[in-house]
Amino acid sequence: MSELLIQEREIVVPGQILAKGMEYLPSHGTYRKDEQIIASRVGVAIIDGKVIRSIPLAGKYLPKRNDIIIGKVIDILSMGWRVEFNSPYSGLIPIKDGTFEFIPRGADLSRYFDIGDYFVGRITNVSGQNLVDVSVKGQGLYKLRDGRTIKVNTNKVPRIIGKKGSMVSMIKRATGCKITVGQNGLVWLLGEPAMEFIAVQAIRKIEEESHIPGLTDRVKEFLEEKTGQPIPEHHSQNDDDEEEQPEGEQ
Amino acid sequence: MKNKQGPNSTGHLITALQADVRYDGRTKNQFRDIQIEYGVSNTADGSAKITCGNTEIICAASLSVGSPFPDRPDEGALMVSAELLPIAHNDIESGPPGIDAIEISRVIDRGIRESGAIDVKKLCISEGEKVWIISVDVVPINHDGNIIDIGAIGALAAIKDAVFPGLTEENTADYKNKSKNKIEMKHTPIPVTVCRIGDELFVDPTKVEENNIEARITIAVLENGKICSLQKGGDEGFSTEQLAQAFDLAVKTSQELQQHLL
Amino acid sequence: MQYKKRYDGRGHDETRPIIAKAGVLQNADGSAYFKIGETIAYAAVYGPREMYPRRLADPKRGVLRVNYNMMPFSGPGERNRPGPNRRAKEISMVSEKALLPAVDLEKYPNCVIDVFIELPQTDAGSRCAGICAASIALADAGITMQDMVPAIAVGYVGDTPVVDLSYDEEQPEGMEAVDVPVALIPSTGEITLLQMDGIVDAEQLNTLLEKAKDACAVIAQKQREALQEKYLGDADEE
Numbered sequence: 001m002s003e004l005l006i007q008e009r010e011i012v013v014p015g016q017i018l019a020k021g022m023e024y025l026p027s028h029g030t031y032r033k034d035e036q037i038i039a040s041r042v043g044v045a046i047i048d049g050k051v052i053r054s055i056p057l058a059g060k061y062l063p064k065r066n067d068i069i070i071g072k073v074i075d076i077l078s079m080g081w082r083v084e085f086n087s088p089y090s091g092l093i094p095i096k097d098g099t100f101e102f103i104p105r106g107a108d109l110s111r112y113f114d115i116g117d118y119f120v121g122r123i124t125n126v127s128g129q130n131l132v133d134v135s136v137k138g139q140g141l142y143k144l145r146d147g148r149t150i151k152v153n154t155n156k157v158p159r160i161i162g163k164k165g166s167m168v169s170m171i172k173r174a175t176g177c178k179i180t181v182g183q184n185g186l187v188w189l190l191g192e193p194a195m196e197f198i199a200v201q202a203i204r205k206i207e208e209e210s211h212i213p214g215l216t217d218r219v220k221e222f223l224e225e226k227t228g229q230p231i232p233e234h235h236s237q238n239d240d241d242e243e244e245q246p247e248g249e250q
Numbered sequence: 251m252k253n254k255q256g257p258n259s260t261g262h263l264i265t266a267l268q269a270d271v272r273y274d275g276r277t278k279n280q281f282r283d284i285q286i287e288y289g290v291s292n293t294a295d296g297s298a299k300i301t302c303g304n305t306e307i308i309c310a311a312s313l314s315v316g317s318p319f320p321d322r323p324d325e326g327a328l329m330v331s332a333e334l335l336p337i338a339h340n341d342i343e344s345g346p347p348g349i350d351a352i353e354i355s356r357v358i359d360r361g362i363r364e365s366g367a368i369d370v371k372k373l374c375i376s377e378g379e380k381v382w383i384i385s386v387d388v389v390p391i392n393h394d395g396n397i398i399d400i401g402a403i404g405a406l407a408a409i410k411d412a413v414f415p416g417l418t419e420e421n422t423a424d425y426k427n428k429s430k431n432k433i434e435m436k437h438t439p440i441p442v443t444v445c446r447i448g449d450e451l452f453v454d455p456t457k458v459e460e461n462n463i464e465a466r467i468t469i470a471v472l473e474n475g476k477i478c479s480l481q482k483g484g485d486e487g488f489s490t491e492q493l494a495q496a497f498d499l500a501v502k503t504s505q506e507l508q509q510h511l512l
Numbered sequence: 513m514q515y516k517k518r519y520d521g522r523g524h525d526e527t528r529p530i531i532a533k534a535g536v537l538q539n540a541d542g543s544a545y546f547k548i549g550e551t552i553a554y555a556a557v558y559g560p561r562e563m564y565p566r567r568l569a570d571p572k573r574g575v576l577r578v579n580y581n582m583m584p585f586s587g588p589g590e591r592n593r594p595g596p597n598r599r600a601k602e603i604s605m606v607s608e609k610a611l612l613p614a615v616d617l618e619k620y621p622n623c624v625i626d627v628f629i630e631l632p633q634t635d636a637g638s639r640c641a642g643i644c645a646a647s648i649a650l651a652d653a654g655i656t657m658q659d660m661v662p663a664i665a666v667g668y669v670g671d672t673p674v675v676d677l678s679y680d681e682e683q684p685e686g687m688e689a690v691d692v693p694v695a696l697i698p699s700t701g702e703i704t705l706l707q708m709d710g711i712v713d714a715e716q717l718n719t720l721l722e723k724a725k726d727a728c729a730v731i732a733q734k735q736r737e738a739l740q741e742k743y744l745g746d747a748d749e750e
Contacts, residue, residue, distance in 0.1 A: 059654020
């Protein structure tokens with residue numbers, strides 16, 4: 001007889017027995033040991049018919065192709081820029097993907113990106129050996145010249161962005177800050193110092209309370225209370241040049 | 251590494267400091283909330299865990315019997331050792347104490363020693379032969395800046411918490427049979443490190459702020475407002491006007507912090 | 513000689529009281545606090561992160577690196593000099609080997625997962641407490657692992673088998689003691705730490721391992737509960 005020992009969306013942890021019997025099948029974050037299906041990482045259990053998997057709740061960002069990330073240049077090499085982005089692996093911006101400008105041979109690459117520079121980039125390739133290529137050439141990709149970055153739980157990024165970017169857009173409108181949420185768990189903000197702080201607090205609130213229903217309303221209330229005014233429906237005009245926040249993947 | 255521009259740079263921090271809204275919402279003169287938990291290690295003779303924002307430090311005072319220095323035959327000794335262990339931050343590497351940890355040890359040590367906070371003559375067991383030695387360990391387990399000030403308060407708390415071991419007939423320490431005696435403290439010198447980025451002065455830096463500091467001055471202050479030790483750090487200097495401002499700020503802040511050691 | 517009533521009044525198969533918490537250090541990628549009796553261990557996991565110097569990296573899989581350290585004031589009697597000694601280095605190594613079989617390192621070529629174990633206060637069983645804390649911290653860091661790795665010392669005091677020896681039981685008056693620290697992976701039954709001080713029959717050892725298995729099942733449950741508690745509330749309602 002097969003038996004399921006957990007409920008849908010239950011928190012599961014390594015070594016926890018999730019089901020007994022050969023009818024059930026293991027998937028991501030779970031494995032079979034004899035007749036048992038066992039969790040192998042901290043996550044939320046998803047039961048898909050007879051298949052049991054878990055969505056991770058912890059862990060570092062693992063780069064995926066086409067993800068928009070916020071990163072930092074850590075070294076300048078002959079073939080481009082070595083960058084880090086809150087992941088176990090560093091990446092490379094090849095010279096051709098650094099700028100639309102023509103870069104002559106032997107040019108001083110620090111003129112384009114210097115060590116310590118931050119950028120919004122797109123992951124263009126992840127090889128089997130985890131060699132990661134990053135591009136900063138394209139719409140919505142650029143060097144960050146001011147502001148601050150904060151680290152958030154990578155697994156909460158979709159909630160911070162919200163459906164079709166609705167959550168982050170609300171924070172932007174309320175605080176007048178420019179905000180870009182990297183899939184890699186780094187968020188970039190720029191605005192009036194007091195407003196930046198309110199935006200950071202709102203993001204922390206989302207991280208901490210994403211499991212309690214009515215999140216959007218609570219964040220809205222929080223923003224209105226802190227800023228002391230209702231949230232405008234639309235962006236102010238000087239935000240027109242801003243790129244739309246890419247939508248979070250679930 | 252310090253950047254003048256870009257995210258998390260001195261430039262952006264100056265904007266925040268000028269508006270008097272720091273990254274964590276504090277004003278320039280504002281210390282983070284402090285909590286002290288005593289008796290966190292029953293193997294030490296005195297101990298305290300101090301939490302200030304996200305900085306968490308375990309401090310311990312250990313008492314042992316040793317020989318006095320030949321030139322001070324009737325005085326005990328105090329020794330502070332800070333360790334920056336890799337458990338506390340991603341940037342810290344394993345290995346023997348580097349210059350950062352040594353500076354923290356020495357600055358905390360100097361503040362306590364020079365203030366005469368502890369009457370070292372009372373640590374004498376038999377003149378020229380045996381004295382008590384107080385070893386204070388300052389071990390951050392989570393580093394979010396300002397280890398000197400927070401570590402010093404923690405060190406004082408650990409000393410305050412300490413109870414002398416017993417003494418055997420041969421005048422060696424008897425750790426199994428504790429005495430009831432506490433270390434007599436005459437003063438509680440609390441240091442305040444005033445930091446400068448651009449023209450902005452502020453206290454209690456977080457790690458991000460600390461990474462961007464251009465100059466800092468640690469000012470240890472007694473309960474009565476007198477200054478008992480100084481240490482200037484950072485790559486740049488201070489003007490005399492800035493220092494005057496820093497002294498005022500340190501004295502005021504230090505006196506506010508005294509409540510934590512009452 | 514029979515050891516009937518334990519010095520601290522515990523049952524022979526009973527561990528000292530345990531407190532386990534996950535996610536106690538903000539900077540670490542994963543962390544834990546594990547207290548058993550009067551022994552306290554903190555563990556922090558940093559990584560997976562790129563390994564420097566590069567020559568220590570393994571291009572096929574990640575490297576697990578464990579560092580065990582007693583704070584200078586954490587032992588009985590006089591303070592010790594800070595820094596690693598031969599004992600700490602050996603315990604770091606056996607702790608690493610105790611955790612290694614449970615951890616999936618295939619996903620992290622060229623990376624290192626650093627585990628730092630710090631003990632502010634010890635009585636007995638500090639290596640086991642360190643391993644218990646470390647495995648909670650690894651899970652908290654989101655590392656894929658077959659199971660928690662509980663660890664406990666079992667042994668004999670006189671002729672009596674006991675679980676989780678205290679400091680006094682390690683050197684009982686007028687009796688011989690045997691001290692066997694054990695770590696294992698409950699779901700597979702694999703024993704990953706086994707050391708011993710003392711003299712026993714092979715048969716007695718088998719008895720001890722059975723006792724270790726039972727005690728480890730209890731500890732693993734506490735480890736899992738610590739994680740459950742931290743992440744409770746993270747099951748997003750979509």
